[in-house]
Amino acid sequence: MDDKNAPYHAHIYYQLADRVAAEALHLRLSGLKEAAGAAPILYVGQLRDRKVGPHPIPQFEIHFIKANLEAIVPIIESSGLTALVHPLTDDDVADHTSLARWIGEPIELDLAPLDPPGMNKGVARFGKTDF
Template identity: 30%
Template sequence: MSPPTDLQTVLDSEIKEWHFHIYFHQNNADEHQAALVLRDAVLRLRRDGAFVAVPLFRVNTSPIGPHPCGSYEIWCPSESFASLFSYLCMNRGELSVLVHPLTREERTDHDTRKAWIGSPYPLDLSTLPVKSEEIPLQYPSLQLGYSSTAPTVPLEARKKLGAAIENRLRAEKEAAKAPQD
Protein backbone atom coordinates (compact mmCIF):
# COMPACT_ATOMS: atom_id res chain seq x y z
CA MET A 1 0.00 0.00 0.00
CA SER A 2 1.38 3.39 -0.98
CA PRO A 3 1.46 6.23 1.52
CA PRO A 4 -1.19 8.90 0.92
CA THR A 5 -0.24 11.96 -1.13
CA ASP A 6 -3.59 13.75 -1.25
CA LEU A 7 -2.92 16.98 0.63
CA GLN A 8 -6.28 17.14 2.44
CA THR A 9 -6.05 13.49 3.54
CA VAL A 10 -2.56 14.05 4.92
CA LEU A 11 -3.58 17.23 6.75
CA ASP A 12 -6.67 15.56 8.24
CA SER A 13 -4.58 12.68 9.63
CA GLU A 14 -1.79 14.80 11.11
CA ILE A 15 -0.82 13.86 14.65
CA LYS A 16 -1.44 16.74 17.05
CA GLU A 17 -0.28 15.36 20.42
CA TRP A 18 2.62 13.16 21.56
CA HIS A 19 3.95 11.33 24.58
CA PHE A 20 7.58 11.08 25.58
CA HIS A 21 8.21 8.38 28.21
CA ILE A 22 11.49 8.73 30.07
CA TYR A 23 12.71 5.28 31.16
CA PHE A 24 15.01 4.38 34.02
CA HIS A 25 15.87 1.13 35.77
CA GLN A 26 13.90 1.47 38.98
CA ASN A 27 16.58 -0.25 41.08
CA ASN A 28 19.35 2.01 39.78
CA ALA A 29 19.50 5.07 42.06
CA ASP A 30 21.75 7.00 39.65
CA GLU A 31 19.38 6.50 36.69
CA HIS A 32 16.35 7.36 38.83
CA GLN A 33 18.04 10.57 39.98
CA ALA A 34 19.10 11.45 36.41
CA ALA A 35 15.48 11.00 35.27
CA LEU A 36 14.24 13.34 38.03
CA VAL A 37 16.89 15.95 37.18
CA LEU A 38 15.82 15.80 33.52
CA ARG A 39 12.17 16.18 34.53
CA ASP A 40 12.97 19.28 36.61
CA ALA A 41 14.93 20.73 33.69
CA VAL A 42 11.94 20.21 31.37
CA LEU A 43 9.65 21.89 33.91
CA ARG A 44 12.00 24.88 34.26
CA LEU A 45 12.26 25.26 30.49
CA ARG A 46 8.48 25.07 30.12
CA ARG A 47 8.15 27.76 32.77
CA ASP A 48 10.67 29.90 30.87
CA GLY A 49 8.92 29.44 27.52
CA ALA A 50 11.29 27.07 25.69
CA PHE A 51 8.45 24.71 24.79
CA VAL A 52 5.12 23.38 25.98
CA ALA A 53 5.72 20.06 27.71
CA VAL A 54 3.64 18.67 30.57
CA PRO A 55 5.21 15.89 32.64
CA LEU A 56 2.57 13.87 34.44
CA PHE A 57 2.79 14.52 38.19
CA ARG A 58 3.35 10.80 38.87
CA VAL A 59 6.77 9.18 38.47
CA ASN A 60 6.36 5.40 38.20
CA THR A 61 8.98 3.60 40.25
CA SER A 62 7.94 0.20 38.91
CA PRO A 63 6.49 -1.16 35.67
CA ILE A 64 3.03 0.15 34.78
CA GLY A 65 0.86 -0.49 31.73
CA PRO A 66 3.04 -1.34 28.74
CA HIS A 67 6.15 0.20 30.33
CA PRO A 68 8.59 -2.43 31.68
CA CYS A 69 10.55 -0.26 34.13
CA GLY A 70 10.50 3.01 36.01
CA SER A 71 9.20 5.85 33.88
CA TYR A 72 7.30 9.07 33.62
CA GLU A 73 5.30 10.62 30.82
CA ILE A 74 5.67 14.00 29.18
CA TRP A 75 2.76 15.21 27.06
CA CYS A 76 3.65 17.50 24.17
CA PRO A 77 1.49 19.20 21.52
CA SER A 78 2.70 19.14 17.93
CA GLU A 79 3.42 22.87 18.22
CA SER A 80 6.37 22.06 20.55
CA PHE A 81 7.35 18.62 19.28
CA ALA A 82 10.56 19.60 17.46
CA SER A 83 11.81 21.71 20.38
CA LEU A 84 11.18 19.01 23.01
CA PHE A 85 12.50 16.21 20.79
CA SER A 86 15.67 18.21 20.15
CA TYR A 87 16.13 18.98 23.84
CA LEU A 88 15.71 15.34 24.90
CA CYS A 89 18.06 14.13 22.12
CA MET A 90 20.76 16.45 23.39
CA ASN A 91 20.21 16.12 27.15
CA ARG A 92 18.83 12.65 28.02
CA GLY A 93 22.24 11.31 29.03
CA GLU A 94 22.08 7.51 29.18
CA LEU A 95 18.29 7.41 29.64
CA SER A 96 16.02 5.94 26.98
CA VAL A 97 12.98 7.81 25.73
CA LEU A 98 9.95 6.22 24.08
CA VAL A 99 8.21 8.67 21.73
CA HIS A 100 4.74 7.87 20.42
CA PRO A 101 1.79 9.72 18.93
CA LEU A 102 -1.60 10.04 20.57
CA THR A 103 -4.32 8.79 18.27
CA ARG A 104 -7.44 6.66 18.65
CA GLU A 105 -5.25 3.58 18.01
CA GLU A 106 -3.29 3.35 21.25
CA ARG A 107 -1.82 -0.11 20.66
CA THR A 108 -0.55 0.82 17.19
CA ASP A 109 0.83 4.10 18.58
CA HIS A 110 2.98 2.14 21.04
CA ASP A 111 3.88 -0.57 18.51
CA THR A 112 4.43 0.46 14.90
CA ARG A 113 4.26 4.27 15.26
CA LYS A 114 6.76 4.58 18.11
CA ALA A 115 10.32 5.82 18.00
CA TRP A 116 13.15 5.61 20.49
CA ILE A 117 15.77 8.08 21.60
CA GLY A 118 18.38 5.73 23.05
CA SER A 119 18.11 1.99 23.52
CA PRO A 120 14.64 0.45 23.05
CA TYR A 121 12.86 -1.53 25.74
CA PRO A 122 10.34 -4.33 25.11
CA LEU A 123 6.75 -3.21 25.75
CA ASP A 124 3.77 -5.27 26.97
CA LEU A 125 1.11 -4.18 24.50
CA SER A 126 -1.52 -6.57 25.87
CA THR A 127 -2.76 -3.93 28.32
CA LEU A 128 -3.55 -1.37 25.61
CA PRO A 129 -6.84 -0.98 23.77
CA VAL A 130 -6.75 -1.51 20.02
CA LYS A 131 -9.04 1.42 19.18
CA SER A 132 -11.06 3.99 21.09
CA GLU A 133 -13.87 6.22 19.93
CA GLU A 134 -12.45 9.36 21.51
CA ILE A 135 -9.60 11.54 20.31
CA PRO A 136 -7.05 11.44 23.16
CA LEU A 137 -7.28 15.07 24.28
CA GLN A 138 -4.93 16.05 27.07
CA TYR A 139 -4.83 19.50 28.64
CA PRO A 140 -7.53 21.07 26.42
CA SER A 141 -7.30 24.22 28.55
CA LEU A 142 -4.00 24.98 26.75
CA GLN A 143 -5.84 25.10 23.39
CA LEU A 144 -2.95 23.30 21.69
CA GLY A 145 -2.68 19.97 19.89
CA TYR A 146 -6.11 18.52 19.11
CA SER A 147 -7.70 21.38 21.11
CA SER A 148 -5.99 24.13 19.11
CA THR A 149 -8.06 27.14 18.21
CA ALA A 150 -5.42 28.60 15.87
CA PRO A 151 -6.63 29.19 12.32
CA THR A 152 -5.42 26.62 9.82
CA VAL A 153 -3.55 27.58 6.67
CA PRO A 154 -5.96 27.20 3.73
CA LEU A 155 -5.23 24.43 1.22
CA GLU A 156 -4.57 26.85 -1.65
CA ALA A 157 -2.07 28.84 0.46
CA ARG A 158 -0.23 25.61 1.30
CA LYS A 159 -0.09 24.67 -2.39
CA LYS A 160 1.36 28.11 -3.26
CA LEU A 161 3.98 27.72 -0.54
CA GLY A 162 4.90 24.27 -1.83
CA ALA A 163 5.21 25.57 -5.39
CA ALA A 164 7.44 28.44 -4.21
CA ILE A 165 9.72 26.00 -2.37
CA GLU A 166 9.93 23.73 -5.43
CA ASN A 167 10.82 26.75 -7.57
CA ARG A 168 13.63 27.81 -5.21
CA LEU A 169 15.01 24.28 -5.00
CA ARG A 170 15.15 23.93 -8.78
CA ALA A 171 18.73 25.27 -8.78
CA GLU A 172 19.86 23.04 -5.88
CA LYS A 173 21.63 20.04 -7.44
CA GLU A 174 21.49 17.91 -4.26
CA ALA A 175 17.74 18.40 -3.65
CA ALA A 176 15.39 15.73 -4.97
CA LYS A 177 12.72 17.09 -7.30
CA ALA A 178 9.02 16.46 -6.68
CA PRO A 179 7.20 14.24 -9.21
CA GLN A 180 5.41 16.07 -12.04
CA ASP A 181 1.96 14.45 -11.69
Protein backbone atom coordinates in the same frame (compact mmCIF):
# COMPACT_ATOMS: atom_id res chain seq x y z
CA MET B 1 -2.73 17.20 6.57
CA ASP B 2 -0.03 18.07 9.07
CA ASP B 3 -1.71 19.15 12.31
CA LYS B 4 0.87 21.06 14.39
CA ASN B 5 -1.51 20.90 17.37
CA ALA B 6 -1.74 17.10 17.31
CA PRO B 7 -1.22 15.62 20.81
CA TYR B 8 2.04 13.81 21.65
CA HIS B 9 3.44 11.89 24.59
CA ALA B 10 6.96 10.96 25.53
CA HIS B 11 7.65 8.25 28.09
CA ILE B 12 11.10 8.66 29.62
CA TYR B 13 12.45 5.41 31.09
CA TYR B 14 15.02 4.93 33.80
CA GLN B 15 16.47 2.26 36.02
CA LEU B 16 16.44 3.02 39.73
CA ALA B 17 20.22 3.44 39.52
CA ASP B 18 19.59 6.27 36.99
CA ARG B 19 16.89 8.01 39.02
CA VAL B 20 19.09 11.08 39.63
CA ALA B 21 19.35 11.62 35.84
CA ALA B 22 15.59 11.10 35.52
CA GLU B 23 14.93 13.61 38.31
CA ALA B 24 17.20 16.17 36.61
CA LEU B 25 15.38 15.75 33.29
CA HIS B 26 12.02 15.85 35.08
CA LEU B 27 13.01 19.15 36.70
CA ARG B 28 14.22 20.61 33.40
CA LEU B 29 11.02 19.61 31.59
CA SER B 30 8.89 20.91 34.47
CA GLY B 31 10.68 24.25 34.06
CA LEU B 32 9.66 24.33 30.40
CA LYS B 33 6.07 23.69 31.44
CA GLU B 34 6.24 26.66 33.82
CA ALA B 35 7.89 28.95 31.24
CA ALA B 36 6.11 32.16 30.41
CA GLY B 37 4.43 32.44 27.05
CA ALA B 38 3.78 29.42 24.89
CA ALA B 39 5.30 26.66 27.01
CA PRO B 40 6.50 23.70 24.90
CA ILE B 41 5.43 21.18 27.58
CA LEU B 42 1.78 20.94 28.60
CA TYR B 43 2.10 18.31 31.33
CA VAL B 44 4.86 16.49 33.23
CA GLY B 45 3.79 13.33 35.03
CA GLN B 46 5.13 11.79 38.21
CA LEU B 47 8.21 9.60 38.29
CA ARG B 48 6.82 6.08 38.55
CA ASP B 49 9.39 3.75 40.13
CA ARG B 50 7.52 0.65 39.00
CA LYS B 51 5.81 -0.97 36.03
CA VAL B 52 2.75 1.02 34.89
CA GLY B 53 0.46 0.04 32.03
CA PRO B 54 2.52 -1.15 29.06
CA HIS B 55 5.74 0.25 30.52
CA PRO B 56 7.80 -2.55 32.14
CA ILE B 57 10.31 -0.33 33.96
CA PRO B 58 10.18 3.00 35.82
CA GLN B 59 9.20 5.98 33.67
CA PHE B 60 7.49 9.33 33.59
CA GLU B 61 5.52 10.88 30.78
CA ILE B 62 5.26 14.32 29.28
CA HIS B 63 2.55 15.79 27.05
CA PHE B 64 3.14 18.29 24.27
CA ILE B 65 1.91 19.16 20.80
CA LYS B 66 3.54 18.16 17.52
CA ALA B 67 4.72 21.71 16.86
CA ASN B 68 7.13 21.32 19.81
CA LEU B 69 8.40 17.85 18.91
CA GLU B 70 11.69 18.98 17.38
CA ALA B 71 12.46 21.24 20.37
CA ILE B 72 11.74 18.53 22.95
CA VAL B 73 13.51 15.54 21.37
CA PRO B 74 17.05 17.02 21.70
CA ILE B 75 16.41 17.76 25.39
CA ILE B 76 15.46 14.13 25.99
CA GLU B 77 18.39 12.90 23.88
CA SER B 78 20.84 14.99 25.92
CA SER B 79 19.78 13.18 29.11
CA GLY B 80 21.14 9.83 27.91
CA LEU B 81 17.89 8.15 29.00
CA THR B 82 15.73 5.95 26.79
CA ALA B 83 12.40 7.39 25.69
CA LEU B 84 9.39 6.46 23.60
CA VAL B 85 7.90 9.42 21.73
CA HIS B 86 4.53 8.94 20.07
CA PRO B 87 1.41 10.69 18.84
CA LEU B 88 -1.97 10.19 20.47
CA THR B 89 -4.44 8.84 17.96
CA ASP B 90 -7.46 6.57 18.25
CA ASP B 91 -5.12 3.56 17.95
CA ASP B 92 -3.25 3.09 21.23
CA VAL B 93 -1.35 0.02 19.98
CA ALA B 94 -0.11 1.80 16.84
CA ASP B 95 0.81 4.85 18.93
CA HIS B 96 3.15 2.71 21.04
CA THR B 97 4.52 0.64 18.12
CA SER B 98 4.39 1.59 14.44
CA LEU B 99 3.84 5.33 15.01
CA ALA B 100 6.40 5.58 17.82
CA ARG B 101 9.96 6.86 17.76
CA TRP B 102 12.57 5.52 20.18
CA ILE B 103 15.36 7.57 21.66
CA GLY B 104 18.03 5.16 22.85
CA GLU B 105 17.67 1.40 23.05
CA PRO B 106 14.04 0.25 22.60
CA ILE B 107 12.34 -1.51 25.50
CA GLU B 108 9.88 -4.33 24.97
CA LEU B 109 6.46 -3.06 26.03
CA ASP B 110 3.59 -5.12 27.41
CA LEU B 111 0.94 -4.37 24.78
CA ALA B 112 -1.85 -6.24 26.63
CA PRO B 113 -2.98 -3.21 28.73
CA LEU B 114 -3.31 -0.91 25.72
CA ASP B 115 -6.74 0.16 24.49
CA PRO B 116 -8.16 -1.55 21.39
CA PRO B 117 -8.07 0.30 18.05
CA GLY B 118 -10.71 3.00 17.90
CA MET B 119 -10.35 3.85 21.59
CA ASN B 120 -7.51 5.58 23.40
CA LYS B 121 -8.06 6.74 26.99
CA GLY B 122 -4.82 8.72 26.71
CA VAL B 123 -6.52 11.22 24.41
CA ALA B 124 -9.06 12.14 27.11
CA ARG B 125 -6.32 12.74 29.71
CA PHE B 126 -3.96 14.64 27.38
CA GLY B 127 -2.48 17.62 29.20
CA LYS B 128 -4.30 16.73 32.42
CA THR B 129 -3.06 13.56 34.06
CA ASP B 130 -0.88 10.49 33.71
CA PHE B 131 -1.63 6.97 34.99
